Amino acid sequence: MNIETDFLVIGSGIAGLSYALKAAEVGKVVIVTKGEMNECNTDYAQGGIASVMYDPDTFEKHIRDTLVCGAGICDRAAVEQVVTRAPEVIKQLIAWGVKFDKEGTGRYELAREGGHSEHRILHHKDITGHEIERALMRKVKRHHNIEILEHHFAVDILTQHHLGKLVRKSTPDITCFGAYVLNLKKHEIYTVLSKITVLATGGVGNIYHTTTNPSVATGDGIAMVHRAKGIVENMEFIQFHPTSLYNPGERPSFLISEAMRGFGGILRLQNGKEFMHKYHPMGSLAPRDVVARGIDHELKISGEEFVYLDITHKDPREVTDHFPNIYKKCLSVGIDLTKDMIPVVPAAHYCCGGVKVDLNGQSSIRRLYALGETSSSGLHGGNRLASNSLMEAAVYADAAVRHSIGRIDGIELQRDIPAWDYEGTTMPEEMALITQNYKEMQQIMSNYVGIVRSNLRLERAKRRLEIIFKETEELYSKLTLSQDLCELRNMIAVGYLIIKHAEALHQSIGLHYSTDYPPARSNDNNG
Structure with missing residues (x-):
């Protein structure tokens, strides 16, 4: 089955939906999301949006x-673009129906x-993220020029x-024709042809055992670009949120917002x-x-x-x-935060790197x-400043729309793309291996590529990841595609990139590494 559209948007958070609403004014938009529309990092964002x-x-x-928090390695042009355009974007979000809290005087409460x-x-x-997602979904669902494909996996x-x-990283004119x-319900693979494709697939948190991210955050967009020989950068900069609720067995970990420390919350040891x-x-x-x-x-x-x-x-x-919301959640596990201190631990939270993009x-x-989080715009540097992420997504969605709609009239759909090869079967024993590898992958990343890293830890992670990589590629070559298999393959690619980029960082400061972990195959049947 072929689907043709002007704009293909993969992802349904603030970045994807903002882009879709504006692009739909000039052409047909198809939104692809692997779960329900609101299953995204945006919906989980608590603190707010900075402006x-x-x-x-x-x-x-x-x-x-922003520059100080980013450890001095932000792209200043990206920082200036996001900061100076933020007030205009806030006005747009309000016009779309987002309701931000106000003081009694009518001023916005900051x-x-x-x-x-x-x-x-x-x-x-x-x-805050839930409120933004609510308003954008309401607008998107009512737009006559937008088609929404929920439970569809790119x-x-x-x-x-x-x-x-043959496409290599050195190929000068790699071009995207769609996806x-x-x-996921019919187990059919569609060829979606588009003039412009937008990846807004969110973060990578689920490659770690403990994360605040929803289960859909498996680095899909980053992995797809890596396999297609696009440039991915700064994957070593994984931000761990310092305060997730300590509640063993819960996944994802419940986030205790940064805003609570901003409100006056104090971190204490168990002795007080x-x-x-x-x-x-x-x-x-502190950052x-x-x-x-x-x-x-x-x-x-x-x-x-x-x-x-x-x-x-x-x-x-x-x-x-x-x-x-935090008060209600804490009460559900026996904590009254007006009387009791909240037990917290760090958890994987945000990917500061990703697909390298320009100011558009x-x-x-x-x-x-x-x-959004799929991209590496240079805004965050080595460490994201709190509440800059939602604003980055909205500002860059606006910049991308402005740039892409000016080019669309000169683009023809590439209709020579072959249909997917459906060879493969599904065996229960092999599906169990996927689940096992999925969990092992998360443990490897948490144990060896977490908050504190070393030469020895990265080497151990690399060796263990290589085994899972080989096993997963073997399964991929002979099984019918499933969401679990696709996600595992993407997570391994992301894990490889984090280790590779961490090695490069350590080399740059004088710690030598040898890099022999195999990247995604250079010429497999998916680019």
């Missing part, structure tokens, strides 16, 4: 905070989070490789002592990477499994008003854009 709104805040302050020098976080209680993007040509898409002042002048309001490493260090010293986040000194009514969100592959 300069009122004095004494300024663009210069927001730019400086929160402050770790790493921010001013109050600049617009929010909707402690479910297997691979289409390039010249699928026309029988192979697996209908504060400790973050030892690691940063801002104490509990996320500093806090995560501080907690990790303290837990290794003490041998304990969690630290506490204490908000009991704040007015109970204000706490429950600002954080109703365009990847190294022609006619292919990458937005």
